[in-house]
Amino acid sequence: MVTVTHDEAVRRDRRRWWALGALVASMLVLGFDMTILNVALPTMARDLGASTGQQQWMADAYVVVFAALMLPAGLLGDRFGRRRMLITGLGLFLAGSLVGALAGGVTGVIVARAVMGVGGALIMPLALSVLPSLFTPEERTKAVGVISAASALSMPLGPIIGGWLLNHFWWGSVFLINVPMVGIGVAACVLLLPETRDPAAPRVDAVSTALTASGLGALVYAIIEAPGRGWGDLLVLALFAVGTVLLTGLVLRERRAIRPMLDMTLLAQRGFLLNTIAATLVMFVLSGLMFVLPPYLQAVLGHDALGTGLRLLPMMGGLMIAARGAQPVVARFGARAVVSAGLVVLAFAAFLGSRTTVDSGYGFTALWLSIVGVGFGFSVVPAMDGALATLPKDRAGSGSGLLMTLRQVGGAIGIALLGSLLAGAFRDRLDVTGLPAQAAHTAGDSVVAAHIVAQQAGSAHLAASANSAYVHGMSMVLLVCGLAALVSALLAAAFLPGAAAARNEPRETSEMVTSQADAGQ
Template identity: 35%
Template sequence: MRGINPRIAVVIVYTAAMCMNGLDSTIVNPALLTIARDFGEPVSAANTVEVAFLVALAVALPVAGRLGDRFGTKRVFLAALAVFTAASAACGLAGGLPELVLARVVQGVAGGLLTPVGMTLLFRTFPPHERVKLSRVLIVPTALMPALGPPLGGFLTGHLSWHWLFFVNVPIGAAAVLLGAVGIHEQAEGAEGPFDLVGFLLATPALGLLTYALGFGPSHGWTSPAIAVSGALGLALLAAAVGHLLRATTPLLELKLLGDRVFASAAVLALVTSAGLMGVLFAFPLLCQAVLGASALDAGLSVFPEALGLMLASQAVDRLLPRLGPRLLAVPALVLATAVFAALAVPGVAENAWAVRALMFCVGLVLGTAVLTVQIAGFADVPPPAMGQAMGLFTIVRTLGGALGIAAVAAVIAAGGGSGPHGDAAPGPYRTAILTTAGLVALGTLFALRLPKEAPAPPPFEEEPEDASVTA
């Protein structure tokens, strides 16, 4: 097909794949009770459906950049997308919980490859000065889809069945693979040296164990044998992995990229903002349910205006970043986000539906502006050959940040005794947890001061673009 513009094809396929991946991180939550009942399992066992996905996703992240460099970003991305689509069908067809968990593991591994390799493909296609325009694309899968997940999951489960939570991926994934196969150019920078097997054997189980411990620690207890051993072993392996990766000639993850001031600041900002956002999206619906007696669907809908704010943020970044620069745009946005997060913890706010909607919209607007600014500015000076490594490292940090945020919030709630029945729990622990997320966002302001003042500029002499009619 000669009529397909490869740049447009990259954007469409990336957006479709990341929307599927983003939705699957949250869409199953409202259906866990229904899934447990259908399979005759306790609700606690159904949580393995989500934990299996997150652990598998974390395990796949370290090798994503290396695989993309060695075999080509197009080939790895489309292969991961095809596996993700097939695993989605297997999830929908599962006849028991073990089958569903196994299919979710496969889905998580593929999803762990999709995010960093897809971003690498996108950022190699568009030079730094053009990436500001991508904010409209980046905001949809990274922030809008996770926000849409809970209400969409509740709707599909209530009106069709939980199987459709996974079946919706199949036609989208199949169409995206076909379009990508004929419309995207291959981009292979080449991977020098042998595969870092030692780094793989250290980093991969370290991330998996830490994600497992963070996911189950708040509910099972941090001192329970499985959690304590997983956390301690994960930290030990992580320390050993960092030491090895800093010494290795061709490391699995190029930690030396953190020596770049802007990229390092962006990575830390990704960690704390992801922790704050995921933490507040976890704590506030619990406040609505445990204290106010709201239903799961109503609680999910209470945070939905955040998605609308995120959509507006994509428009704001597109227009403001070239004029103000990363630092002047991100710092005020994070200050405002801190104030909005703290306002959600004020007594009486959660009981006022319109106040909640307005504040959640502001969460999406101001924090979304900061997140998109950081994501664009952090990679401005990363050369194309290092983009795969940088994107893999950035995605790992952001993923662990989200897990840390949820774990911190859950720990604060548990420590405050916030475990009463619906409509009977004390609001104090939940409000303290929300204030904790405000503190995490405030911490990010210090690192935002290290971002550059000027937005990425076009090169002094731009080359003519390639003929868009040439296909891969």
């Protein structure tokens, strides 16, 4: 009798690469929408009169809900079927897109983005959680690279198609474009993706979910409001305190749970923890960059929405090259060296970008943007694969949910913190001398608003001051991004496990989790 191992059975199933296509279609929906919104924000700020803080909320409403619900979403997939929950997430994403297209103001857009965040929370971890059951460890790096390349492909397509839509239609069209994308994703999941589940997975804890959502929401709200109100404002301090207490309560509750939603045994495992931290800090940097770049390209350099999308291509090109090349480089030098080097490249690009001036022009921007893409690709792909490699198969959904939750928390904090740093620096540098109080207040909301006020007042000085103030704020953001990437590189070089340790960790983690689960029962 011939014994067939799990890995041999996986290799014989040729449908697994077609199934990967279903996951790619699902991830395209998320990446496509995120980059479209970044390009659309300046247009929406002009048409809806949105301040920088309101723009941050249009971006962060999605990210905060996304991060808060990803852990329970992963558990729902483990328990009731990952394909079923993935299709449900795509349906919710579609509903949110329709609400956004029909929204009549800033509040409607924020609500729509929150609904889309619920759908995204189901899509992201479940698309990743099926990889360990579909592919062998040798193939998984390639599969992660394919998904990363798909996400990278969606990033340049989003701004280009979004820019074309904004040049020809109203801003709500950037939401409607999700309809055919979701349709493709649902069809691919139904036809190609096998159903997988783990009925023994922990149940979704409503209290822990509420603690996550409210704690993250309080922290993000405090960070966004701080530049306008002041960091010592009573409300801001109270929100920081409430957010800290709620998230501390979450950690304490999960540590006492027999089958926790937030699996602390995974965080105690060095390979998972350090790779997740690296991926999270990269998302902090990238989210901040993607928030500050479109207003610079549109308001300061004077390009339209389509031109802005096209001018983001150097970063996407560098990212796609690095995502495709990560696997052979990791095989030769090891994940620790590649992740560390990628983060150093990212730091160098951010420091180079911080030298941008009003007169630098697009050529200099294209240079450092392309380097950003290379650094991002070589750091995030091996970091995510290293984290996924440590997950036991019966914790694939909750583990990948934890990974993506922490990444999205990094993204949310990146948008909130770096956006707030930008808003404060812009407002402090903007020269509103001679303007009426109301016009001065409006001009300080954003660089887009300042240009509108300058046009109405016929003030070339205000427009020049707005450009100078924005570039100053962007330079400060890039300096912080560079420092964050450099610190991350040092942590990765010092603490990420070597190749031999990484190969042993999945088995050790699986045994640890299984023994603790058995003890709990």
